Amino acid sequence: MSNMARIVFIGAGSTVFAKNLMGDILGFPELADSTIVLMDIDEGRLATSEQVAHHINDVLGTHATIEATTDRRKALKGADYVICMIQVGGYKPATVIDFEIPRKYGLNQTIADTLGIGGIMRGLRTIPVLLDIAHDMEELCPDALFINYVNPMAMNQWALNRGSSVKTVGLCHSVPHTARELAEDINVPHENINYLVAGINHMAFYLKFEDRTTGEDLYPRIRQVYDEGRMPDWNRVRYEMFNRLGYFVTESSEHFSEYVPWFIKHDKPELVEKYNIPIDEYLARCQAQITAWDMMQDARDKDYNVSESMIREALDGIKLMPRMVEGTVSSVLNYDKFERSVEYGSLIIHSMETGIERKIYGNVPNTDIITNLPNGCSVEVPCLIDANGIQPTVIGNIPPHLAALMQTNINVQALTVEAAITGKREHIYHAAMLDPHAAAELTLDQIWSMVDELIEAHGDMLPAYS
Structure with a gap:
């Protein structure tokens, strides 16, 4: 085992997230002498992350080598x-475009980063950059x-x-986060x-949810929460889907409210109210993060402490949303x-470096892992790491x-990837046509027009499509 792993953060200007992952990694004694390489195109934010990395070294008493470029x-x-945490196009202009243009057509969104027209556009501007990184890796660090x-x-x-030919895994914290939330709901x-969870990212389901000490199936307790109306206000959509599907x-x-056609309808505002759906939530989150970030930076520059009342x-x-x-x-x-x-990134690195076996949830290509989903698509399943x-x-059906x-x-997803890989503009329209939310709200002419407007607004954030 080498204790000098070279761990590269691409998009390291996402300082808070980078801080958490660096703390996780260097918290393992076997990784404490690693080389942490921070890379970002924003020199200011990169410099801040570099300061944070040195601060982590000091606080944890570790001796990591810190590089920034x-x-x-x-x-x-x-x-x-290589840990990737980029956001192509940023909050402005890209995310704002993803919300504002669809809203003109009567298409409201909550998060717009996974599916829907916002997810399609985010994918189209992100995939070329990820492939550029992957092609650099094929040349510079193929293993x-x-x-x-x-x-x-x-x-x-x-x-x-x-x-690309790189070895890759996609990571998301929704599986452990939701398990903790449900555990709290049922006490x-x-x-x-x-x-046991399986499916696709953001739409995987708990096939098993039980007490490991007694073997008790805990789904009846979750059902009781629904029947007694005790679900948290912010979680009404998922409990409604549990009621209809039998799985959580x-x-x-x-997130889930915009992946399906049943909850967000511009001509039925009572549904949004009934299910407590936060329209434009991601815009608000971005604004809050920017506000908090600016406050922290100002406090550091002027050497004062930020109080809870000041943040509020x-x-x-x-x-x-209150939470x-x-x-x-x-x-x-x-x-x-x-x-x-709860992020899996450091656990993967530690297990691969030490051989210690762990289970994580990862997004991997479907190679007969879930047998009633298409091969090739990306599935989220338990993975052994060593x-x-x-x-x-292997999950089966x-x-x-x-x-x-x-x-x-x-x-x-398939049609968005097809558009990104082949450069054929027609598949962008096809992806939007088949999106459950857009299809439930808009006519074909509206979808076509909205896609044209979005592509034009993105300008050189997108490659040219034929």
Whole structure:
């Protein structure tokens, strides 16, 4: 085992997320002497992340070598692990475009980063950049593992597996987060939960949810929460889907509401109210993060402490879900604390370096893993990690109604990837036509016109399409 792994962060200007992952990695004694390479195109944010990395070294008493560069090829040379956390086009202009143009057509969104017209456009501008990184890796570090945290996860992983030869896994924290939320709802310690999840990213389901100490099936307790109306206000969509499907989905209600045709309808505002769906939530989250970030930077520059009341006052006026307000407040107040996160990235690196076996949930190509989903698509399943790398668990068939629901999303993913790989503009229209939310709200002429407007607004953030 080498204790000098070269771990490269692409998009390291995402300082808070990078901080969490660096703390996780260096928290393992076997990884404490690693080389951490921070790469970002934004020199200012890169410099901040470099300061944070040195601070982590000091706080944890580790001796990692810290490098920072805006040169991606320099960063990648000789890498063992490449962690990607980029956002192509940023909040402005890209994310704002993804929301504002569809809204003109009566198409409201919540998060717009995974499916729907927002997910399609995010995929189209992100996939070419990810493939550029992957092609650099093929040349400069062909044996490295590409650990991707970038949404739209399923589209990005599908394109990476189709368009490059790099070893890659896509990671998302929705599986452990939701397991903890459900454990809280049914008043069972989360460490007592044993679960089995399978599906596609953001639309995987708990096929098993039980008490590991007694073997008790805990789904009846979740059913009781629904029957008694005790579900959290922010989670009404998922509990409604559990009631209809019999299984609980891994990603949040605000996400899931825009993957299906039943909840967000511009001519039925009462549905949005009934299910407490936060329209434009991702815009508000971005605004809150920028506000909190600016406040932290100002406090550092002028050497004063930020109080909870100051953060809340700064966030007042941003239409944000209460739990997101609490999360933002907590992240600012705990900025200098280093507690292990639920992210899988450091666990993968540690297991591959030490040979210690672990189970994580990863997004991998479907090679007869879920037998009633198409081969080649990206599936999210349990994976064994050890010195041999990532070994997905064969699931077999999943319940047919769950597979059918996933297929409606896989259709959109497939056509978006087809457009990105082939450069054929026609498939962008096809992806939007088959999107469940857009199809439920818009006519074909509206979809065509909206796609044209979005492509034009993206300008050189997209490659030319034929």
